[in-house]
Amino acid sequence: MAGKGTPATTLLAKRRIAHKLHMYDHDPRQESYGLEAVAALGIAAERVFKTLVAEVDGKLTVGVVPVTAQLNLKALAAAAGGKKAKLADAATAQRATGYVLGGISPLGQRTRLPVVVDASARRFDTVFCSGGRRGLEIELAPDDLVALTGATVAPIAG
Numbered sequence: 001m002a003g004k005g006t007p008a009t010t011l012l013a014k015r016r017i018a019h020k021l022h023m024y025d026h027d028p029r030q031e032s033y034g035l036e037a038v039a040a041l042g043i044a045a046e047r048v049f050k051t052l053v054a055e056v057d058g059k060l061t062v063g064v065v066p067v068t069a070q071l072n073l074k075a076l077a078a079a080a081g082g083k084k085a086k087l088a089d090a091a092t093a094q095r096a097t098g099y100v101l102g103g104i105s106p107l108g109q110r111t112r113l114p115v116v117v118d119a120s121a122r123r124f125d126t127v128f129c130s131g132g133r134r135g136l137e138i139e140l141a142p143d144d145l146v147a148l149t150g151a152t153v154a155p156i157a158g
Contacts, residue, residue: 006132007098007108011148012140019140022128026102026135033102034067037128037137048128048137049121051104053093053113056082060096062115064106064129064145065157069118072158079116079154103133106149115151117142122153 005013012019024040026033034050037043045068052063052071061080063071077085090101098110106115106129121127121142129145131138146153 006105006136007110008105008130008132008138009108009136011108012138015148017140017144017148019138019144020126021131022137022139024135024137032067033130033134038067041128041137043128046120047124047126049118051106051130053088053096053104054085055088055092056080056085056114060088060092060111060113061085062097062106062109062113062149063156064115064117064121064151066118066120069157072156075154075156075158076116079152079156080114099130099132100134103130103136105130105132105138106145106151107138108132112150115149116156117146117149117151117153118157119153119155120157121145 030036038045048067063076073085096111128137
């Protein structure tokens with residue numbers, strides 16, 4: 001891999017998990033990092049997942065959903081065993097994960113947070129998620145993503 005690795009890529013290498021790295025030139029004018037990855041890499045949008053940090057009953061929790069979907073906060077709260085969820089503010093998400101917005105990976109986060117992966121991920125042999133910086137996507141089997149993050153799998157996309 002050209003350039004510096006990330007905690008996400010380090011975790012995958014350490015655990016010897018089969019994966020592929022996909023890099024592209026990030027355009028800072030883009031508003032949707034996930035859709036930028038879809039266009040740059042020429043892949044189906046439903047296979048590219050975004051990582052969102054939310055607060056479920058005051059506890060930070062990560063939701064991983066397709067880039068074309070919204071995170072259903074009520075479904076996330078239920079899947080995480082809580083009652084109410086709201087998106088965390090950007091500074092909180094960046095501080096907790098150690099990643100910048102647009103590069104938040106569900107893998108290798110600074111603080112290990114509970115993760116819920118949308119059930120649609122299991123429809124594919126491989127899915128894409130952020131590699132820990134803008135312009136870097138990791139392709140891996142959804143079951144590996146779930147195992148590495150200790151995720152719950154539930155329908156959380158709206």
